[in-house]
Amino acid sequence: MTRRMRAEVVGASGVRIGVRIDGERHAPALVFVHGWAQSARAWDTQFADPELRERFRLIAPDLRGHGGSEAPEGGYGDPATWAADLAAVLELAGGDAVVVGWSYGGLVxxxxxxxxxxxxxxxxxxxxxxxxxxxxxxxGRVGPAMADALPAALSDDLGVALPALTALAEGMAHRPVPGEFSQALLGASLAVPPRVRRALFRRDVDSADVLAAVDVPVLVVHGTDDAVVDVTAGEYTAGKIAGVSARWWPGVGHLPFVESAREFDTTLRRFAEQAFESVLGRAER
Structure with missing residues (x-):
């Protein structure tokens, strides 16, 4: 039985986090975490995939300050805040979940x-x-589309921010994507308060030891023509985690889940099925 709904969970400091839910109610969960200045709508293609919806419970939060979530004044620079927000979403999943992080979502x-x-x-x-x-x-190495958008994309002045955010939305894909989707990306960026857009960049985080300690299956998917997050950032992540499964997709930009949706959804489904089988195997031992 599928259930399509919106919900809220309470994250760090009582902040309300909006959550999008679809798919089989009692199935294992895929939790999708969007990127900087975006929203849960970034995963529209996955939420429309009948195989994913039939096999899994799909959960996608709006990060604090984004989409339908609250936008408090502070907390954006504290790893513990992001951890608590995601922990609240994972609790909603009701069991071990496969978590999918795009762009800044990987940092979360x-x-x-x-x-x-x-x-x-x-x-x-x-x-x-x-x-x-x-x-x-x-x-965290960025590509030319992101480098060119900064710092203008962080401005309070619409006349400064709008051209930068428009160019960034246009530069996300290497292959053609529906115009409606590109405009939705731009709309999501404009809906995030400039102070939040700025706050997410005021961080200095080294994750080498954190990645090296990961002991669950990991998939890295990165387009080789990604102009927002350089492919070397994905290579760095893959190189720090033992047993990682890496996919480098030629001719794909920053939106592999849209630009190459069928391949992405199939890859994710197979990875998730194997990951959940590993959980069952560990429980039986």
Whole structure:
């Protein structure tokens, strides 16, 4: 039985986190974490996939300050805050989940790992993701589309921010994607308060030791033509985690889950099925 709904959970400091839910109510959960200045709508293609909806419970939060979630004044620079927010979402999943992090969502997952380890996780998929942030951090290296958008995309002045955010939305994909989707990306960015957009960049995080300690299955998917998060950031993440499964997709940009949706959904489904089988195997031993 499928259940399509919106819900709320309470994250760090009582902040209300909006959550999108679909798929089989009692199935194992896939938790999708979107990127900087985006929302749960980024995963529209996956939420429309009948195989994913029939096989899994699909859960996608709006990060604090994004989408339908509250936008408090502070907390954006504290890894423990992001960890607590994601922990609240994982509790909603009702069991070990496969968590999928796109772009900045990969850093949010790493914040969770820093605080909680792999508790509650059956597996992790990093998709065009960063796992570090700060000057010179290899796990957070950005591409030309993001570099060109900064710092204008952080401005309070619409006349300054709008052209930068528009160019960034246009530069996300290497292959053609529906215009409606690209415009939705731009709309999501504009809906995030500029102070939140800025706060997410005011961090300096090294994650080498955190990644090396991961002991659940990990999938890394990264387009080789990603102009937002450089492919070397994905290579860094993959190189730090033992037994990682890595997919480098030529001709794909920052939106592999849209640009190559069928291949992405199939890859994710197979990875998740194997990860959940591993959980069952560990429970039976």
């Amino acid at each position: 997952i790493t914040d969770y790992l820093r605080t909680h380890g792999t508790r509650g996780l059956a597996g992790i998929a990093f998709v065009g993701a960063i796992t570090e942030i700060g000057k010179g951090r290899p796990g």
